[in-house]
Amino acid sequence: MTDTDAYCQTLVRDLDRDRYLATLFAPADKRPGLFGLYAFNAEVASVRDKVSDALPGEVRLQWWRDVLDGGAYGDVGGHPVAAALLETIESYNLPREPFHNLLEARIFDLYEDPMPTLADLEGYAGETSSVPMQLASMILSGDPAHALCEASGHGGVAYALTGLMRSLPWHARRHQMYLPADMLDAFGVDPNDVFCGRTTPALKACLAELRLITRKHLAKTQASIRSLGQGCGPAMLPVALVAGYLARMDHPDYDPLHTAVEIPQWRRQWTLWRACRQANKCKAC
Numbered sequence: 001m002t003d004t005d006a007y008c009q010t011l012v013r014d015l016d017r018d019r020y021l022a023t024l025f026a027p028a029d030k031r032p033g034l035f036g037l038y039a040f041n042a043e044v045a046s047v048r049d050k051v052s053d054a055l056p057g058e059v060r061l062q063w064w065r066d067v068l069d070g071g072a073y074g075d076v077g078g079h080p081v082a083a084a085l086l087e088t089i090e091s092y093n094l095p096r097e098p099f100h101n102l103l104e105a106r107i108f109d110l111y112e113d114p115m116p117t118l119a120d121l122e123g124y125a126g127e128t129s130s131v132p133m134q135l136a137s138m139i140l141s142g143d144p145a146h147a148l149c150e151a152s153g154h155g156g157v158a159y160a161l162t163g164l165m166r167s168l169p170w171h172a173r174r175h176q177m178y179l180p181a182d183m184l185d186a187f188g189v190d191p192n193d194v195f196c197g198r199t200t201p202a203l204k205a206c207l208a209e210l211r212l213i214t215r216k217h218l219a220k221t222q223a224s225i226r227s228l229g230q231g232c233g234p235a236m237l238p239v240a241l242v243a244g245y246l247a248r249m250d251h252p253d254y255d256p257l258h259t260a261v262e263i264p265q266w267r268r269q270w271t272l273w274r275a276c277r278q279a280n281k282c283k284a285c
Contacts, residue, residue: 023038037132040082043081047109054110068100118180134153140235165210187202197257241271
C-alpha cells in the first residue's frame with residue numbers, strides 16, 4: 001500500500017465509517033480505487049466545516065473542479081486525495097461529469113438557504129450519494145455499470161435521506177435546513193423551533209413521513225437488485241444499514257433533535273457481512 005492509499009483509507013475510516021467498512025468486502029486490488037473515490041467524497045462533504053463563510057468554500061469546490069479539468073493551481077500531485085482521485089479516474093476510465101455534478105450539488109451545503117421541495121432534496125441526494133455508489137460500481141465491475149443506475153439511484157437517495165435525518169441535531173445547531181420546505185409547510189413545522197432545539201409533534205410527524213419515503217426508495221433498491229439478478233456488491237452495501245438506522249428512529253423515545261442515531265460497529269459489520277453473504281454473487285464474499 002502506498003502512502004497515498006494509506007492516507008485515503010485513514011480519511012475514509014475517520015469520516016465515512018459505513019463506506020470504509022463496506023470497502024473491506026471489496027477485492028483487495030479494487031480497494032485503493034474505492035478509497036480514492038470515497039476520500040474525495042468525504043473531502044468535499046466536509047468543506048462547510050473547514051471554512052468561515054461561503055466564499056472560501058466556493059473557492060475550495062472550484063479547486064476540485066480545476067483538478068478534474070487539469071487546471072488546478074499548486075502541486076496537485078502533492079495532495080494525496082487529488083492524486084488518488086485522478087489515478088482512480090484514469091485507471092477505471094470514469095466519466096468526469098458525475099464528479100462535476102456532485103461538486104455543484106455541494107454548493108448548497110455552504111449556505112443556509114432552505115431546501116425548497118422534496119424533489120429538490122431527492123435530487124441533491126442523488127448527486128451527492130447515488131453518484132458515488134454508481135462510480136464505485138464502475139470501479140468494481142470495470143463496465144459503465146448502466147445496469148445499476150436504478151439501484152444506485154434509489155439506494156443513494158435512501159442512504160442520504162437517512163443520513164440527513166441522523167444529522168438533524170447538528171444541522172439545526174448551525175441553522176441549516178435540509179428538510180424540504182414543502183413538507184415543513186404541509187405538517188406545520190416552524191423552522192425556528194428546529195433551530196432552537198424544540199421537538200414538536202409536527203416535526204415528528206414530518207420525519208415519520210420522510211422515513212416512509214425513505215423506505216419506499218429502499219424497497220425499490222432491493223427490487224432493482226433482485227430483478228437484475230445481481231448481488232449488491234460492496235458499492236451498494238451501505239444501503240443495508242438504512243433499515244437499522246430507521247428502526248432506531250421509530251423508537252417511541254426517539255427525539256430527532258437530541259438523540260444520536262448510531263449502530264455499534266460490531267453490528268454494522270455483521271449487517272454488512274450478512275448482506276454480502278445473502279447476495280451470493282458478490283465475488284468478495
